[in-house]
Amino acid sequence: MALSVNTNIGAAAALQSLNATNRQLETVQSRINTGLNVSSSKDDSAAFAIAQNLRGDLGGLKAVTSSLGRAKSVTDVAVAGVEQISDVVNQMKTLAKQAADTGIVSTETREAYNNEFKNLRDQISTIINSSEFNGTNLLKTSGGSVSAIQSLANMKAATADTYVADTLTVDNLALDLPATETQATTATDGLLGKDSEIADAADAAKMVDTLNVLSGKLGTKMSTLGAASRKIDAQLVFTSKLSDTIESGIGNLVDADLAKESARLQALQVKQQLGVQALSIANQAPQTIISLFR
Numbered sequence: 205m206a207l208s209v210n211t212n213i214g215a216a217a218a219l220q221s222l223n224a225t226n227r228q229l230e231t232v233q234s235r236i237n238t239g240l241n242v243s244s245s246k247d248d249s250a251a252f253a254i255a256q257n258l259r260g261d262l263g264g265l266k267a268v269t270s271s272l273g274r275a276k277s278v279t280d281v282a283v284a285g286v287e288q289i290s291d292v293v294n295q296m297k298t299l300a301k302q303a304a305d306t307g308i309v310s311t312e313t314r315e316a317y318n319n320e321f322k323n324l325r326d327q328i329s330t331i332i333n334s335s336e337f338n339g340t341n342l343l344k345t346s347g348g349s350v351s352a353i354q355s356l357a358n359m360k361a362a363t364a365d366t367y368v369a370d371t372l373t374v375d376n377l378a379l380d381l382p383a384t385e386t387q388a389t390t391a392t393d394g395l396l397g398k399d400s401e402i403a404d405a406a407d408a409a410k411m412v413d414t415l416n417v418l419s420g421k422l423g424t425k426m427s428t429l430g431a432a433s434r435k436i437d438a439q440l441v442f443t444s445k446l447s448d449t450i451e452s453g454i455g456n457l458v459d460a461d462l463a464k465e466s467a468r469l470q471a472l473q474v475k476q477q478l479g480v481q482a483l484s485i486a487n488q489a490p491q492t493i494i495s496l497f498r
Contacts, residue, residue: 209493215486222479229472232465241460255457258450264356265447269440272372274338275352276436279374282342283429285335289328289343289379290422296324297415303408314404321402325381329398332379342429345378354439372439374432377425385414394418 235241245252303309303317332343341347355370385397394414402408 209490212486212490214489215483218479218483218486222476222483225472225475225479229469229476232469232472235460235465236462236469239460239462240458242458251457255454258454258457261356262447262450262454265443265450268353268356269443269447271352272354272436272440272443275350275372275374276433276440278337278340278342278350279429279433279436281335281337282374282377283426283433285331285343286377286379286422286426286429288331290419290426292324292327292331293415293419293422296321297412297419299324300402300408300411300415303402304405304412306405309405314402314408317408318402321400325396325398325400328396329381332381342374342376343379345376345380347376349376350374352436372432372435374429377429379422379425 234243242248242251242255299317299321303314303321309317333341335341335343336347339348340350342350351371351373353370354372381396381398381400383398385400386395394410394417396414396418400411400414402411
């Protein structure tokens with residue numbers, strides 16, 4: 205190779221090698237700083253696009269979890285209310301059976317039974333009105349129902365422009381007591397009212413049948429609410445597991461192996477120092493030409 209002061213091929217080669225090392229070093233440092241092997245579409249367009257779609261799905265699942273959580277809270281409040289009403293009805297049934305005794309129950313005792321019965325009757329309305337969460341009351345006729353998005357994967361086009369989500373709905377139970385009692389004529393009818401009393405033995409006997417009917421209805425309502433609550437719980441567990449799986453999948457696509465990047469960083473730093481030394485030596489080569497003219 206000819207010696208020239210105009211062209212230093214060795215320095216150019218050393219500079220190119222040093223620039224390449226610096227670019228690799230910048231890439232490794234970026235991966236260490238962000239923890240990502242693919243932080244933009246410039247790194248890997250396909251992997252970045254897939255990861256972005258999965259991040260969108262993950263955000264949707266967070267909305268599903270939030271929706272299911274609200275529905276669970278509303279349902280659990282209703283369950284607690286129905287269970288408490290069932291307990292109250294059992295107490296009322298005991299009082300009605302005691303008041304129906306035509307033998308040894310005195311007028312004063314029956315009046316005491318009736319007063320306690322009315323207090324329990326009024327307590328039912330209080331429980332119904334209080335069983336509300338976030339403006340929704342499943343026990344009160346005007347309290348509305350609750351619907352939760354349980355899956356985004358099953359969204360389907362209803363028309364060309366709108367979409368219908370896969371929802372889970374818990375209907376209103378409408379347990380409000382009517383203003384006036386409908387007395388039982390058989391063991392399958394009768395409706396407890398806000399004016400219900402057990403003032404005499406005959407009313408108390410009919411009230412037992414009415415309360416038996418109400419107990420059966422409450423059992424059905426509790427079963428319905430319990431099934432809905434269990435379904436919501438199961439969907440919440442599944443959604444949580446699905447979110448973890450998707451998050452893990454995103455990590456597999458874009459996360460950097462920091463142990464490997466740390467080793468590469470040290471190697472590139474050494475390579476960078478050697479490149480600087482090589483460039484320095486190459487830059488000194490033209491100095492040897494001066495010795496030829498001495």
